[in-house]
Amino acid sequence: xxxxxxxxxxxxxxxxxxxxxxxxxxxxxxxxxxxxxxxxxxxxxxxxxxxxxxxxxxxxxxxxxxxxxxxxxxxxxxxxxxxxxxxxxxxxxxxxxxxxxxxxxxxxxxxxxxxxxxxxxxxxxxxxxxxxxxxxxxxxxxxxxxxxxxxxxxxxxxxxxxxxxxxxxxxxxxxxxxxxxxxxxxxxxxxxxxxxxxxxxxxxxxxxxxxxxxxxxxxxxxxxxxxxxxxxxxxxxxxxxxxxxxxxxxxxxxxxxxxxxxxxxxxxxxxxxxxxxxxxxxxxxxxxxxxxxxxxxxxxxxxxxxxxxxxxxxxxxxxxxxxxxxxxxxxxxxxxxxxxxxxxxxxxxxxxxxxxxxxxxxxxxxxxxxxxxxxxxxxxxxxxxxxxxxxxxxxxxxxxxxxxxxxxxxxxxxxxxxxxxxxxxxxxxxxxxxxxxxxxxxxxxxxxxxxxxxxxxxxxxxxxxxxxxxxxxxxxxxxxxxxxxxxxxxxxxxxxxxxxxxxxxxxxxxxxxxxxxxxxxxxxxxxxxxxxxxxxxxxxxxxxxxxxxxxxxxxxxxxxxxxxxxxxxxxxxxxxxxxxxxxxxxxxxxxxxxxxxx
Amino acid sequence: xxxxxxxxxxxxxxxxxxxxxxxxxxxxxxxxxxxxxxxxxxxxxxxxxxxxxxxxxxxxxxxxxxxxxxxxxxxxxxxxxxxxxxxxxxxxxxxxxxxxxxxxxxxxxxxxxxxxxxxxxxxxxxxxxxxxxxxxxxxxxxxxxxxxxxxxxxxxxxxxxxxxxxxxxxxxxxxxxxxxxxxxxxxxxxxxxxxxxxxxxxxxxxxxxxxxxxxxxxxxxxxxxxxxxxxxxxxxxxxxxxxxxxxxxxxxxxxxxxxxxxxxxxxxxxxxxxxxxxxxxxxxxxxxxxxxxxxxxxxxxxxxxxxxxxxxxxxxxxxxxxxxxxxxxxxxxxxxxxxxxxxxxxxxxxxxxxxxxxxxxxxxxxxxxxx
Numbered sequence: 001x002x003x004x005x006x007x008x009x010x011x012x013x014x015x016x017x018x019x020x021x022x023x024x025x026x027x028x029x030x031x032x033x034x035x036x037x038x039x040x041x042x043x044x045x046x047x048x049x050x051x052x053x054x055x056x057x058x059x060x061x062x063x064x065x066x067x068x069x070x071x072x073x074x075x076x077x078x079x080x081x082x083x084x085x086x087x088x089x090x091x092x093x094x095x096x097x098x099x100x101x102x103x104x105x106x107x108x109x110x111x112x113x114x115x116x117x118x119x120x121x122x123x124x125x126x127x128x129x130x131x132x133x134x135x136x137x138x139x140x141x142x143x144x145x146x147x148x149x150x151x152x153x154x155x156x157x158x159x160x161x162x163x164x165x166x167x168x169x170x171x172x173x174x175x176x177x178x179x180x181x182x183x184x185x186x187x188x189x190x191x192x193x194x195x196x197x198x199x200x201x202x203x204x205x206x207x208x209x210x211x212x213x214x215x216x217x218x219x220x221x222x223x224x225x226x227x228x229x230x231x232x233x234x235x236x237x238x239x240x241x242x243x244x245x246x247x248x249x250x251x252x253x254x255x256x257x258x259x260x261x262x263x264x265x266x267x268x269x270x271x272x273x274x275x276x277x278x279x280x281x282x283x284x285x286x287x288x289x290x291x292x293x294x295x296x297x298x299x300x301x302x303x304x305x306x307x308x309x310x311x312x313x314x315x316x317x318x319x320x321x322x323x324x325x326x327x328x329x330x331x332x333x334x335x336x337x338x339x340x341x342x343x344x345x346x347x348x349x350x351x352x353x354x355x356x357x358x359x360x361x362x363x364x365x366x367x368x369x370x371x372x373x374x375x376x377x378x379x380x381x382x383x384x385x386x387x388x389x390x391x392x393x394x395x396x397x398x399x400x401x402x403x404x405x406x407x408x409x410x411x412x413x414x415x416x417x418x419x420x421x422x423x424x425x426x427x428x429x430x431x432x433x434x435x436x437x438x439x440x441x442x443x444x445x446x447x448x449x450x451x452x453x454x455x456x457x458x459x460x461x462x463x464x465x466x467x468x469x470x471x472x473x474x475x476x477x478x479x480x481x482x483x484x485x486x487x488x489x490x491x492x493x494x495x496x497x498x499x500x501x502x503x504x505x506x507x508x509x510x511x512x513x514x515x516x517x518x519x520x521x522x523x524x525x526x527x528x529x530x531x532x533x534x535x536x537x538x539x540x541x542x543x544x545x546x547x548x549x550x551x552x553x554x555x556x557x558x559x560x561x562x563x564x565x566x567x568x569x570x571x572x573x574x575x576x577x578x579x580x581x582x583x584x585x586x587x588x589x590x591x592x593x594x595x596x597x598x
Numbered sequence: 599x600x601x602x603x604x605x606x607x608x609x610x611x612x613x614x615x616x617x618x619x620x621x622x623x624x625x626x627x628x629x630x631x632x633x634x635x636x637x638x639x640x641x642x643x644x645x646x647x648x649x650x651x652x653x654x655x656x657x658x659x660x661x662x663x664x665x666x667x668x669x670x671x672x673x674x675x676x677x678x679x680x681x682x683x684x685x686x687x688x689x690x691x692x693x694x695x696x697x698x699x700x701x702x703x704x705x706x707x708x709x710x711x712x713x714x715x716x717x718x719x720x721x722x723x724x725x726x727x728x729x730x731x732x733x734x735x736x737x738x739x740x741x742x743x744x745x746x747x748x749x750x751x752x753x754x755x756x757x758x759x760x761x762x763x764x765x766x767x768x769x770x771x772x773x774x775x776x777x778x779x780x781x782x783x784x785x786x787x788x789x790x791x792x793x794x795x796x797x798x799x800x801x802x803x804x805x806x807x808x809x810x811x812x813x814x815x816x817x818x819x820x821x822x823x824x825x826x827x828x829x830x831x832x833x834x835x836x837x838x839x840x841x842x843x844x845x846x847x848x849x850x851x852x853x854x855x856x857x858x859x860x861x862x863x864x865x866x867x868x869x870x871x872x873x874x875x876x877x878x879x880x881x882x883x884x885x886x887x888x889x890x891x892x893x894x895x896x897x898x899x900x901x902x903x904x905x906x907x908x909x910x911x912x913x914x915x916x917x918x919x920x921x922x923x924x925x926x927x928x929x930x931x932x933x934x935x936x937x938x939x940x941x942x943x944x945x946x947x948x949x950x951x952x953x954x955x956x957x958x959x960x961x962x963x964x965x966x967x968x969x
Contacts, residue, residue: 306660306679306682454790454791456790457789459794461663462663462666465767466712469744473744494742500676501668501701501704
């Protein structure tokens with residue numbers, strides 16, 4: 001090991017520290033960690049401008065369960081730290097950066113590598129590597145090469161390239177992007193518009209946010225490519241106002257791109273003009289539906305309208321419009337630079353490329369992953385996700401967010417692509433994936449998702465507005481132990497009729513969580529209704545609390561916790577619950593330190 | 599032979615029709631021609647096929663909200679709304695079969711499950727589209743019992759009563775306010791089960807935010823919006839409807855005076871009226887109080903001294919003729935003229951103009967042409 005002083009000087013040149021400052025990272029305190037790195041390095045006598053150069057912020061790398069994550073790259077050797085706090089920084093600087101020996105106990109474990117190794121990163125490749133607020137960092141890794149390249153092609157050739165790649169919209173419906181563009185480019189009307197749909201609203205889904213926060217220029221580049229292909233000179237990014245960091249980074253990116261001549265008049269020194277405007281959404285889930293989104297940009301109430309006419313013919317301000325999701329757009333630069341052939345070699349026959357999923361729920365490694373289409377659910381849940389928390393048994397996986405359906409554990413080997421998911425009564429959606437184990441009540445879960453869609457229904461069409469409300473009431477009744485014979489049949493009838501008669505995708509898919517859980521877990525519904533039992537012991541109203549005499553240590557904690565004086569207890573006597581007085585609040589269950597309340 | 603000639607005639611007819619950019623569609627087995635952009639509902643209406651609907655009004659853009667007009671289209675896996683779906687070449691449509699009826703019945707049940715169903719004391723009984731559909735499909739909302747709106751009647755203004763509980767969210771009131779009147783008084787508010795038409799911030803309707811044209815009332819298919827002045831004074835079937843032309847201005851809007859026991863109790867729209875298609879302003883719809891007003895002048899008045907005294911028509915006309923004649927004799931024809939009111943009909947205005955020019959031999963004739 002070289003002497004301390006010389007080591008420091010030589011190493012600083014090649015030092016890069018990358019701290020994850022996506023929304024997840026920031027919430028875990030990454031800004032403080034980054035600041036601490038800065039001040040620690042300065043206290044070791046390193047000049048401020050060098051510190052500024054080597055301490056970089058990056059977007060989310062996906063493994064949010066272990067935030068704050070930071071890479072320390074010293075002499076081309078990268079080490080990743082997890083679960084960092086500002087207090088840990090001084091030791092890392094001292095031992096790793098100054099003395100060259102990483103702090104082993106804080107480094108990421110094998111699950112970090114398992115999480116990443118099975119993934120195929122196209123979209124998220126640069127998230128977590130480059131500084132999202134630095135356009136030069138993006139250009140350095142080949143950014144805007146795709147946009148530059150298309151100007152040597154005819155717009156129709158660009159469309160043909162995207163068509164050949166087999167790219168399908170990542171927003172949910174999975175419509176072929178190239179085909180959508182072709183329809184719009186052939187539609188009569190001027191001007192034309194391209195809209196980036198960043199109104200990501202599914203509970204638990206945050207891939208669009210991560211892409212914009214981690215690599216905003218890829219979205220802008222994608223929009224330039226799309227704009228040129230369909231002949232649009234104007235682009236809108238419709239983004240939720242709840243994503244302040246993404247909006248801020250996108251604003252910086254747009255203004256930097258303008259300065260470089262990538263946006264504005266005569267972009268890339270060609271005769272093509274293209275500029276982008278940001279429109280912040282006001283927090284309505286329905287505005288992710290394309291016609292509602294258009295209405296919202298136009299200043300109207302965000303409500304979908306009937307299609308046809310499709311936005312490709314009559315969209316924003318009545319003009320031909322293409323609406324693409326963030327994921328779709330940011331995939332485009334890579335397709336252009338690497339070629340359609342390369343892209344279509346990934347994935348299945350009908351679902352090409354990769355898809356980003358947000359895996360959450362009862363799973364060990366929660367976070368954002370990107371996998372090739374057609375990967376089996378088993379690989380996603382067990383190899384990447386690390387299996388269920390506490391090694392509980394997997395029960396089902398909900399895909400497609402509140403509009404999707406449940407896939408039971410028995411179908412764990414199915415491939416994840418558009419067709420297979422549709423066939424099983426679920427959908428790709430925006431890529432939410434909620435893993436459930438045997439402590440999840442399927443009726444309760446269906447109720448949760450349905451209450452979300454009911455609250456977010458725009459109210460325009462009858463089946464969605466009242467139908468989902470009635471379904472929700474039936475589910476609530478079942479989970480409250482007041483289910484009746486015939487309720488399942490009523491749910492099925494109502495669900496199918498809502499699917500057939502609703503106006504937009506929200507209503508058409510709202511009954512999916514209920515219908516798919518009835519399909520695969522009908523016995524759970526029946527147990528609730530006929531036997532008054534919640535098999536997963538989730539529905540409080542169906543629980544009967546009893547004290548296990550063997551386990552009771554007679555401490556009296558349950559007695560003190562009970563708000564309805566339903567527990568009889570005396571010193572050195574096991575507690576007893578009076579079922580008549582019990583209000584099933586669960587306070588005793590929570591209070592018992594010995595798990596003696598059953 | 600006859601048959602062959604008929605066939606030839608038919609094929610010539612189709613060829614001619616098709617050359618005019620018409621398209622052929624089939625509704626319930628009836629072949630017909632229509633324009634390319636016609637909606638299924640429009641074509642069906644034209645050939646006399648009835649499709650139920652609640653949110654459609656010919657004065658408004660197609661909406662597709664109530665979903666009752668769903669029909670089956672061959673080759674399409676799900677039913678489509680007839681009101682918004684444009685006809686396409688060789689489309690084959692079925693408007694009524696068991697599965698469609700069942701879906702419609704379901705929708706009506708859902709609407710009724712959040713409806714007071716108090717038809718016995720409702721203003722619109724007998725003239726309510728929801729009531730008719732419930733009768734036709736033989737359903738009520740009892741299978742889907744659950745939360746119902748329980749909101750008070752809103753009578754925060756002199757003209758329009760709003761019973762939110764009876765609203766079916768067809769959006770006709772809000773659309774007519776925004777698309778036709780362009781007043782922007784009401785819009786759908788809230789989300790999900792709680793969405794309802796309302797003014798901004800639920801403020802009372804005043805002249806600041808509302809024109810009180812009552813267009814919203816005229817398009818409401820249920821008893822949610824009613825004319826306050828006519829409430830309790832008779833239902834549609836009690837009232838004699840007399841078609842007339844509005845006397846307020848020169849536009850010449852038509853409407854129906856609804857009369858009971860010799861008294862006008864309200865004004866309703868005539869959607870077939872050539873001039874106004876059922877649209878009216880505040881004066882036409884609500885300005886009828888003068889008809890039965892105590893203060894209404896029913897005979898000519900002649901001013902004697904400081905006072906006006908009632909007179910017979912002949913007496914008054916003689917006086918006018920005499921005064922005009924003497925003025926013209928003394929000062930010449932150009933010294934007199936006439937000013938007519940825009941509340942007169944075109945014919946009356948024409949007559950006055952003719953009268954002044956030919957009898958007075960004067961060109962001094964004008965019309966206020968404004969109200």
